[in-house]
Amino acid sequence: MTPSHDDESAAARSGPRPDPIPGTPNPDSPSPSPSGPRAPSRRPTPRRLGWALVAGVAALGLGAALVVGLGNDPEAAPATTATPAASARALRGAAVAPGVAAASDATLIYAVVGAPTTAGFTVSTKTAGAVSVRLVVSPDPTLATGTVYGAPAVPDADGWGKPSVTGLAPGTAYFYAVELTDAAGATTTTDVQGAPATLAGGPASFTVAFGSCLKLGADDEVAFTHLLARSPDLFFHLGDFHYADNSSTSQASHLADLEDQLAGNPALRSVLAAVPTLAIKSDHDAGGGNDAGPGPYTAPNRAAYQQMFATPPLTDPAALYWSFTTGRVKFIFTDHRYPRTATSMMGAAQEAWFKNELTTPEPVKVWVQDSTWNTRADPEPGGDKWSDYPAEHAALGSFIADSAVGKVISLHGDQHALAADDGSHNDWGGFPTFSAGPFRQAASHKGGPWSDGRYPKSTGSVVQQYAVLSVTDTGSSLDVTVTGYDSDDEARVSLTVTVDAPVAVG
Known part of the structure; x- marks a missing residue:
């Protein structure tokens, strides 16, 4: 049996942490509205999907099946688009690459999807420097269409929060990112973290x-x-x-x-x-x-x-x-x-x-x-x-x-x-x-x-x-x-x- 730990703090025991999960904010864009679809001015560029998908997509042999830009300029390289279902399957097999969010001091350290329902899911998030977190969800891997925003959640003293989203269709995969707001009110949105599916409401495989x-x-x-x-x-x-x-x-x-x-x-x-x-x-x-x-x-x-x-x-x-x-x-x-x-x-x-x-x-x-x-x-x-x-x-x-x-x-x-x-x-x-x-x-x-x-x-x-x-x-x-x-x-x-x-x- 492993000896019991004493009551030292989590910070002292936890050792080095991985780099924050990547964010790809557009500092020239206004903050999204609390609900409803994104306005046209907020349409993400192909870069938004970022390198978080590249390794997994290549490993699955899907080539350039997802919208992936090769630089900050969306015109820098051609891109192709797959169906949301194919993109979701690819992302489930892809590891999320570490990076640094740039628009605010807030960063996402861990994300754990749970509590699935026929209409949504919850993501337990570990953040640093965030005073509010919420989910940005869409059936589109670029998060450009059909976008739904979850209710904001306030992280606890250890940085853990539980933002959730509802109003989704049953038995459907949705891409999600996490929007982080710091104490100064600056907001950043991470790259897509995954494409969890809601529970099926009727007969399903x-x-x-x-x-x-x-x-x-x-x-x-x-x-x-x-x-x-x-x-x-x-x-x-x-x-x-x-x-x-x-x-x-x-x-x-x-x-x-x-x-x-x-x-x-x-x-x-x-x-x-x-x-x-x-x-x-x-x-x-x-x-x-x-x-x-x-x-x-x-x-x-x-x-x-x-x-x-x-x-x-x-x-x-x-x-x-x-x-x-x-x-x-x-x-x-x-x-x-x-x-x-x-x-x-x-x-x-x-x-x-x-x-x-x-x-x-x-x-x-x-x-x-x-x-x-x-x-x-x-x-x-x-x-x-x-x-x-x-x-x-x-x-x-x-x-x-x-x-x-x-x-x-x-x-x-x-x-x-x-x-x-x-x-x-x-x-x-x-x-x-x-x-x-x-x-x-x-x-x-x-x-x-x-x-x-x-x-x-x-x-x-x-x-x-x-x-x-x-x-x-x-x-x-x-x-x-x-x-x-x-x-x-x-x-x-x-x-x-x-x-x-x-x-x-x-």
Whole structure:
């Protein structure tokens, strides 16, 4: 276990930060109006898209598919234009290049997209020198047409704010930049940071990348590079965002753990800026370390998390559990860290909420958790696994088998391996389960057996893995395929579940 941090400040612990994210202001243009489309005089030049897209576009073989100028003069070089959809796919696979904003003293350091809805999303922003931030959003990669401005947000004392935007179309990718205002009233707008998609409001096909467990300070980011190249619509981090095992009661100390991970991982930063992210806690990043339950470190750990990540509405502000639906699939996230007690993994309130969520009419429900469900290990006093709560494990499994509406599939992390079971080895509800990890950590095994295999087969070696859940909605059925990829981006474990679900007519 990593020693606990003391209560030193985030500034003292966090070390060097990456350069600010680039801005490309036009100092001769007036500030945009608070709402509505841009006036013609504010139409960005091709330079506005900037070099933030060049590397990613070239890597994807799209050539000059996006509007990209080669200098400050828009006439300096020819440019071509792609459709917004093609541009959005390219940007999701592109890293944002560092640079310096010029029009004001405010700079953007980090951007983390989250809390997606059918009408918008929120971006958690870490800034320096900004007193106000807001999102500039458009289906156009130049942000020139159909532009929507979000409501301004005021950064907290650590520079974190949560600007959001609403009024967008469902199931649509939107490019976004961040407008920053400094104390003198000067405004600058960053380059495009990503092209997140809103949630689908009706039947839809989509993909979700997910995984868990990233060793603190890891400098090899193969999993995130491969993951981003697949242009997922959503990204789920299933716990152990870091391995700080921090027992401090200082919120600044827990925030520094999160920021340290961002500072040292450019590919992770690119994923978080481009893809709507939902993150949960596991045993090494929830405070206390390993098997530790809630303690005096819990509240500051949770508060630091909420500075960096935007979530859907929380039923219990003291815990991190929620649900949302995109297309005809409901995702249910549960928290097995903050509300855990000596006799319950979930706590009574969360368990009652979870059971209710399972009985709504969606034909597919994906249960997202950090803990291995399919485990036959003997109970350990003070343990934090489902096998350490055998009565609750059995009772909840029986409820799912008897009362859940539609097909339940569970995704989890914690195990440092890819693994899939079609339900044939799940004695606690009989539903399919899939384990994804680690992003970078030594391989380890938990749970099983697994009908569709586990990778790697041996333990101890450092691996860098992730998984993708793909939903194909044909209108008459939903095909849910989950595939785990190894350090070389080779598919190693895969499972497909088909659910008959004709779309209701009338």
